[in-house]
Amino acid sequence: MRIALLYLVVLLLEIYGSTAYHRPLVWITKPLLMPLLMYLAYQKGIKDKWLYVALVGSWLGDIFLMLDGQFFPGLVSFLFAHIAYIILFKPYYTFSFIPIFLLALITSAYLIFLLPHIPLEMKWPVITYCSVITGMGIMASSLDLKSKKWITLGALLFILSDSLIAYNKFFQSLPYSAFFIMGTYGAAQYLILKGWSKKDFA
Numbered sequence: 001m002r003i004a005l006l007y008l009v010v011l012l013l014e015i016y017g018s019t020a021y022h023r024p025l026v027w028i029t030k031p032l033l034m035p036l037l038m039y040l041a042y043q044k045g046i047k048d049k050w051l052y053v054a055l056v057g058s059w060l061g062d063i064f065l066m067l068d069g070q071f072f073p074g075l076v077s078f079l080f081a082h083i084a085y086i087i088l089f090k091p092y093y094t095f096s097f098i099p100i101f102l103l104a105l106i107t108s109a110y111l112i113f114l115l116p117h118i119p120l121e122m123k124w125p126v127i128t129y130c131s132v133i134t135g136m137g138i139m140a141s142s143l144d145l146k147s148k149k150w151i152t153l154g155a156l157l158f159i160l161s162d163s164l165i166a167y168n169k170f171f172q173s174l175p176y177s178a179f180f181i182m183g184t185y186g187a188a189q190y191l192i193l194k195g196w197s198k199k200d201f202a
Helices: 003-019 023-043 049-066 071-092 097-117 120-140 148-171 177-197
Strands: none
Touching (some): 003 023, 003 177, 023 049, 023 177, 049 071, 071 120
């Protein structure tokens, strides 16, 4: 079975397990997602170490977020994953004002909406995290690569997934939250990898 197809199957099983509150299924499937993508990256001949660092950080974040009371370690793990993506993208980055303006505006508006609902001790960690993931999105959408569209779409879906996590945790519970959060997250990681595997200068 192709690794990409296996990844999709495992992702769908994880979404089902999360939606149906079938914790044993989630504990089996969720920790498999990032290792499958790492193996897929290896199969595709990707040698950029920062991509693997980003996937390892995401894998740790996935595990922490499965555990009760481990939201902050999960946040830190994904923070390092996004920093790794920024480092990965940096050599191919070209300045563009529009992505900076649009993503900074959207992030600022979302933070203004959400901050009153975030506990005091979590405000600065959340602001820091939002700033870093916005930077990742800006870098992804300003790459001088032919495959930029896949990487950009992946980065935007990643931002959407994290925004849904924050909304679900700090504001109010979303119906079928696991479906939307894991669906966008799983697609995001795959699309970034897909785009990076086809990278070439525009």
